[in-house]
Structure formats: structure tokens, C-alpha cells
Amino acid sequence: MIVLGLIETALELVPTELYTHPAVVNTAKHRGKTPHEILLDESLHLKAIQTLPDAEKRGRPDIAHRSLLIALDSVLARAGHLDTFVHTYTGEIIEIHRGTRLPRRTPRFVGLMEQLLLNKRVPPSGDPLLRVIPETLETHLRKIKPSQIILLSEQGTPMAPTQLAKSLLNEANPVVLVGGFAHGSPKSDLANLVDQRVSFDPETLSVSTIVGMLIHGVEQLMDLSTRRFQESKDVG
Numbered sequence: 001m002i003v004l005g006l007i008e009t010a011l012e013l014v015p016t017e018l019y020t021h022p023a024v025v026n027t028a029k030h031r032g033k034t035p036h037e038i039l040l041d042e043s044l045h046l047k048a049i050q051t052l053p054d055a056e057k058r059g060r061p062d063i064a065h066r067s068l069l070i071a072l073d074s075v076l077a078r079a080g081h082l083d084t085f086v087h088t089y090t091g092e093i094i095e096i097h098r099g100t101r102l103p104r105r106t107p108r109f110v111g112l113m114e115q116l117l118l119n120k121r122v123p124p125s126g127d128p129l130l131r132v133i134p135e136t137l138e139t140h141l142r143k144i145k146p147s148q149i150i151l152l153s154e155q156g157t158p159m160a161p162t163q164l165a166k167s168l169l170n171e172a173n174p175v176v177l178v179g180g181f182a183h184g185s186p187k188s189d190l191a192n193l194v195d196q197r198v199s200f201d202p203e204t205l206s207v208s209t210i211v212g213m214l215i216h217g218v219e220q221l222m223d224l225s226t227r228r229f230q231e232s233k234d235v236g
Helices: 022-031 042-049 061-072 106-119 137-144 161-169 188-192 207-222 224-235
Strands: 002-009 082-088 093-096 130-133 148-158 174-179 196-199
Touching: 002 061, 002 137, 002 207, 022 042, 061 082, 061 106, 061 207, 082 137, 106 130, 148 161, 161 174, 161 207, 174 207, 207 224
Parallel strands: 002 082, 002 174, 148 174, 148 196
Antiparallel strands: 082 093, 093 130
């Protein structure tokens, strides 16, 4: 089992200091909500975000959306070989139940994330598919008990996805972390948590591209498509 974690992900409700900003007020009014009930979004709140610390790392819920669709819809996840969690910029951990499928359309995803971050679970009753838990990243990783923690980073050791996949498949319980933001670097306190930093390309790649390369590399090395066709044939 490989665990994928999106860390410091640019997914958060509008912070208190922006509740009265005109861009935020207009968005909330248009949607029939209050400012504290909506996601911070660079496409709507750029001028407001520019007044915040770490502005380059915030207000990009689309990054989480695209990356999670790739991860959760992958053959690797469907075959039960991939678990995923999200660590947000504000430090919350989002647990994702295995088998969860997210909305494809952006407005529905945004509404789902707003509901999740407000109520701390989705759905509100019964077994949660998504749940916010009050843990630090370090505590959550300790609970997973990883055999190795890899951070995919531009500053990492150059390595092909299949080369990393080979290493991961030799591990008992590896965790791969990817920054869930557009620009900048993860906080320095990750240094004590990570065993190795790896880079897939000399150029800056989008988070969703990196996630796709990682998953495809593992699927290729496992020859997962062939195995699944054979398993399907055997069942039939």
C-alpha cells in the first residue's frame, strides 16, 4: 500500500481578516452565503489574497480538485493499492475513505469542500467519506507508521517515476508527499520528517502532473492493467 499526501494544500475557508474585503463580500452575497462559509479562491479573491502571508501558496482549491481526481480515480486506487489524505495550509488533516469519488464539476467540489471544512465531515451523519481530524501532519504520519517518507520536490534528487516506483514497491508502508500549492516550498520543519526528496523533472510541473506521473509509474511497474484483465477473466 502506498499513501499519497497533499501537504500545505491551498484549500481553506476565507480567513477572518478578509471577511470585509469587497471581493469576498461580493462572492458571498452572490452565492447566498456569509464570508466565513466560502472557500478562498484566487480566481475570485486575488487582491484580497495578496494582503495575506504566504499569498503565493493560498487560494487554489483547483489544485486539490485536479490532483484528487487523478489519485482517487486511478487504477492504483481502484485496485486497493493507494490511500490518499490532504493536509491543508491551515494545518488540518482531511481523511479520505477508500473508494470515495469526488464531484467532477468544480462548483460541486467547491460546495463539498465548504461543507467539509465547516462541519468537519461529509456526509453529516453515518460513516464519513471525508473527515477533518485535529492532528498535525507529524502526528498523522506517526499514526500511519510509514516505512519511508518521500517528498516530491523541485530540489530533490533526479529520479524517473518508475525508478521511484521500484523503491516504493520494496517498502512495507511508504508515504509520498506532494506540496498542494502553486508556488513556494514546503515549510522547513518537514526536514525532520522526510527521508528523501525526489524530483521528476528539471522544469516546474503542476501538482496534478506530478501525481499522475507517480501513479502511472507505479501502475506500469506493477503491470497492473494486465493483472486486472487477468483477474477479470478468471472471475468471469
